[in-house]
Amino acid sequence: MAESVALCRPEVVCAYPITPQTHIVEALGEMVKSGRLKRCEFINVESEFAALSVAIGASGAGARSYTATASQGLLYMTEAVYNASGLGLPIVMTIGNRAIGAPINIWNDHSDSMSVRDSGWLQLYAETNQEAADLHIQAFRLAEELSLPVMVCMDGFILTHAYERVDVPSQEEVDAWLPPFEPRQVLDPAAPLSIGSLVGPEAFTEVRYLAHRAQLQALERIPELSREFARAFGRNSGGLVRGYRTEEADADAEILVVALGSVNGTIQEVIDELRDDGVRIGSVSICSYRPFPFDVLRETLGRARQVVVVEKCLAVGTGGIVSMEVQTALTGLPVKVSTVVAGLGGRPITRKSLRETFERANRGQLPPLTFLDLNEDAVSRELERQSERRCSGPTAENILRDLRTAALRPA
Amino acid sequence: MSFTQIKFYQTGTFTIGNRLLGEEDRSIQSAADRANSLNCGHRACQGCGEALGARYAIDAAMRASKGRLVVANATGCLEVFVTPYPESSWQIAWMHSLFGNAPAVATGIAAAMKVKGREDVRVLAQGGDGGTTDIGFACLSGMFERNDDVLYVCYDNEAYMNTGVQRSSATPAAARTATTPALGVEPGNRFGQGKSIPLIAMAHQIPYVATASVANLRDLEDKIERATLLRGARYVHVHVPCPLGWGSEPRDTIKVARLAVETGFFPLFEAEFGEVSSHTTIRRRVPVEEYLRPQKRFAHLFHPVTDADRIARLQAIADRNIERFHLLD
Numbered sequence: 001m002a003e004s005v006a007l008c009r010p011e012v013v014c015a016y017p018i019t020p021q022t023h024i025v026e027a028l029g030e031m032v033k034s035g036r037l038k039r040c041e042f043i044n045v046e047s048e049f050a051a052l053s054v055a056i057g058a059s060g061a062g063a064r065s066y067t068a069t070a071s072q073g074l075l076y077m078t079e080a081v082y083n084a085s086g087l088g089l090p091i092v093m094t095i096g097n098r099a100i101g102a103p104i105n106i107w108n109d110h111s112d113s114m115s116v117r118d119s120g121w122l123q124l125y126a127e128t129n130q131e132a133a134d135l136h137i138q139a140f141r142l143a144e145e146l147s148l149p150v151m152v153c154m155d156g157f158i159l160t161h162a163y164e165r166v167d168v169p170s171q172e173e174v175d176a177w178l179p180p181f182e183p184r185q186v187l188d189p190a191a192p193l194s195i196g197s198l199v200g201p202e203a204f205t206e207v208r209y210l211a212h213r214a215q216l217q218a219l220e221r222i223p224e225l226s227r228e229f230a231r232a233f234g235r236n237s238g239g240l241v242r243g244y245r246t247e248e249a250d251a252d253a254e255i256l257v258v259a260l261g262s263v264n265g266t267i268q269e270v271i272d273e274l275r276d277d278g279v280r281i282g283s284v285s286i287c288s289y290r291p292f293p294f295d296v297l298r299e300t301l302g303r304a305r306q307v308v309v310v311e312k313c314l315a316v317g318t319g320g321i322v323s324m325e326v327q328t329a330l331t332g333l334p335v336k337v338s339t340v341v342a343g344l345g346g347r348p349i350t351r352k353s354l355r356e357t358f359e360r361a362n363r364g365q366l367p368p369l370t371f372l373d374l375n376e377d378a379v380s381r382e383l384e385r386q387s388e389r390r391c392s393g394p395t396a397e398n399i400l401r402d403l404r405t406a407a408l409r410p411a
Numbered sequence: 412m413s414f415t416q417i418k419f420y421q422t423g424t425f426t427i428g429n430r431l432l433g434e435e436d437r438s439i440q441s442a443a444d445r446a447n448s449l450n451c452g453h454r455a456c457q458g459c460g461e462a463l464g465a466r467y468a469i470d471a472a473m474r475a476s477k478g479r480l481v482v483a484n485a486t487g488c489l490e491v492f493v494t495p496y497p498e499s500s501w502q503i504a505w506m507h508s509l510f511g512n513a514p515a516v517a518t519g520i521a522a523a524m525k526v527k528g529r530e531d532v533r534v535l536a537q538g539g540d541g542g543t544t545d546i547g548f549a550c551l552s553g554m555f556e557r558n559d560d561v562l563y564v565c566y567d568n569e570a571y572m573n574t575g576v577q578r579s580s581a582t583p584a585a586a587r588t589a590t591t592p593a594l595g596v597e598p599g600n601r602f603g604q605g606k607s608i609p610l611i612a613m614a615h616q617i618p619y620v621a622t623a624s625v626a627n628l629r630d631l632e633d634k635i636e637r638a639t640l641l642r643g644a645r646y647v648h649v650h651v652p653c654p655l656g657w658g659s660e661p662r663d664t665i666k667v668a669r670l671a672v673e674t675g676f677f678p679l680f681e682a683e684f685g686e687v688s689s690h691t692t693i694r695r696r697v698p699v700e701e702y703l704r705p706q707k708r709f710a711h712l713f714h715p716v717t718d719a720d721r722i723a724r725l726q727a728i729a730d731r732n733i734e735r736f737h738l739l740d
Contacts (some may be wrong), residue, residue, distance in 0.1 A: 011523065011526045011527070012519060012522045012523055012526060014519075039526055040526065041522035041523075041525055041526050043518065043519075043522060043557070043559075044557070045515065045518075045553055046549055046550070046552070046553030046556070047549060047550075047553070049511070049512065049515075049549075049550070050512065050515040050518075050549070050550050050553055053508060053509065053512035053515035053516050053519065053550065054515045054516070054518050054519035054522065055519060056508050056512070056515075056516055056519060057483060057506070057508070057515065057516035057517060057518060057519025057520040057521075057522075057523070058519035058520065058522050058523040059519070059523075060506050060508075060516070060519070060520065060523075061481065061519065061520040061523035061524060061527075062523060062527065063519075063522065063523035063526055063527065065519070065523075079509055079511075080508070080509060080512060083508050083509055087508070187481045187504040187505075187506055187520060188481075188504055189476075189478060189479045189480055189481060189503070189504050189532055191504075192501070192502060192503045192504040192505070193504065193505075194494050194499035194501050194505045194506075194507075195505070195506040195507070196484075196490075196494075196506050196507030196508055197494040197495070197496040197497070197499060197507070198490070198491050198494055198495050198496055199496040200495070200496065203496055203497070
């Protein structure tokens with residue numbers, strides 16, 4: 001990933017360690033220090049809040065700026081996340097998707113980036129490491145064209161810590177595709193301007209509306225850039241959504257699975273198995289989550305009888321996050337939408353469990369909201385402890401103790 | 412069109428008046444070639460010490476940098492009263508991001524200038540005491556510790572004035588604020604709290620730290636000019652009375668600021684790489700009572716009865732400063 005970012009010639013890189021993105025900025029630091037990545041300032045900051053703030057200053061002064069974070073770090077910089085987009089600064093940030101505590105958990109899910117989905121940043125989710133590498137190159141161009149910041153979201157550990165062969169383009173190829181950064185606004189003593197004024201009710205709506213409009217513009221630019229990228233680099237990466245077994249002979253799909261990120265790979269394998277068994281099923285991977293491609297999804301999913309949204313996040317008290325928007329896309333159409341919350345805190349999403357879930361959907365028995373592989377016994381034992389006495393102790397620790405005891409029990 | 416430059420001098424002080432200085436050394440309140448970085452038309456209150464301090468500080472930095480200056484501003488009074496959209500009083504390249512990140516934003520600007528080969532451009536960050544000593548402290552310490560090429564100027568009016576006078580970690584003991592009311596057994600702000608950012612800045616061993624006051628604008632200008640031309644992390648802490656928050660008369664801003672200096676309450680000094688290198692001697696030492704009396708935030712020390720004990724404790728703080736910084740030598 002660092003190689004891919006370096007090819008984009010970032011001018012300021014701010015680094016603060018947090019698992020699972022740390023090795024990306026570490027590698028960039030090494031490249032700067034060794035002189036391989038020239039004309040780049042690498043700054044070790046004291047927090048994620050400072051990391052993005054440094055990027056804000058650098059971008060405001062006209063430098064191509066990059067940082068990376070995850071989980072708690074993204075939350076810690078949230079104020080600056082909104083600020084960067086509000087100021088229209090085209091910063092690119094990698095998110096190594098990771099759960100949010102408490103309980104503290106370093107493994108993968110999408111709770112972090114989902115928590116800032118409405119911050120005005122574009123959010124692109126990578127399915128594979130190749131796509132993550134490619135998306136960074138596309139992200140800088142997209143961000144700078146629209147003067148909006150972009151998050152490239154890649155699943156923590158599953159992608160960030162995986163070894164796989166990735167085609168890294170040459171510097172000449174990237175230079176030809178990604179022009180130097182020409183800022184829309186820049187801090188220049190020779191042409192002084194004020195950036196970041198206090199805006200009252202008389203103009204705030206217009207400023208926000210224009211930010212919304214700029215995001216909608218990205219709905220046009222993202223597929224165009226993906227096509228341009230394919231022409232230049234010879235492979236498909238990015239775009240708004242990508243269907244799997246939804247076209248031509250498979251256009252008959254009655255069940256369509258929707259997901260973001262690397263889990264699409266597992267889903268596609270299960271779909272192949274079920275197709276072999278004669279189940280009419282396909283899937284749609286959402287790459288551009290912000291802006292949300294309502295129209296494309298309505299067109300793609302509208303033909304199905306049942307849509308199953310597999311999502312690695314949970315809106316506590318509501319249920320699915322992605323599925324709410326999928327439902328909005330399908331308003332008025334006779335399509336049943338079910339949410340499957342899966343893979344929270346890094347729990348493996350297995351082919352077996354997905355297959356069972358999709359088969360249930362095929363039988364018309366999948367409820368509106370399910371939690372994949374939820375250990376109902378452990379949950380009910382904890383509920384019992386809580387009802388037994390007021391001072392039942394911390395839930396997370398109780399469940400861990402309970403599971404260990406259960407593991408020691410003779411089968 | 413020809414014009415005659417009129418030079419003013421300040422009255423009611425023991426400082427050397429302009430009349431006694433040579434023509435070339437006299438201060439100029441306004442001139443055609445002055446940057447007027449903070450232009451007229453802003454919305455600061457009458458007698459605002461921060462507006463005065465910022466006007467002199469930024470113009471001095473503009474002079475020193477030959478107009479090649481970029482400023483990052485923390486949220487606060489100074490940000491709010493200068494840029495009510497779509498107007499701006501700034502005649503300079505200026506950016507406001509957040510309350511707590513001005514030092515980091517400045518670090519980013521300086522990095523961008525370096526990478527673009529524009530090291531002739533000087534970067535200045537500024538904020539009030541809340542944005543500096545409290546919410547922006549982590550970013551400030553980080554900027555100091557990395558010795559980033561930034562001059563940070565804090566305009567210290569000793570409370571959160573923009574939100575209606577709440578206590579900050581720069582609020583002096585006994586002062587009444589909205590969150591330290593003059594009630595109970597220890598009315599006003601508690602003794603034994605607060606921190607000195609200049610001393611903390613010195614602990615980072617940065618190239619330059621100075622304190623300054625709007626009571627002595629020439630000294631403020633000198634320090635800012637000097638700081639502007641140095642490299643690495645630099646810090647200037649400017650004492651700026653706030654008539655609204657302190658309950659002093661707008662016309663007394665300079666007077667109150669001067670009393671803070673003359674009592675020893677606000678020591679003026681410079682430090683290089685962690686060592687005090689100069690200080691401004693108190694020419695006429697005055698008891699703290701003279702500083703406290705014109706300010707309503709200390710009114711409970713005098714009414715309904717004089718609180719001799721607390722006044723003595725405040726005097727002890729001033730005495731300690733005088734001793735520590737050798738202010739009478």
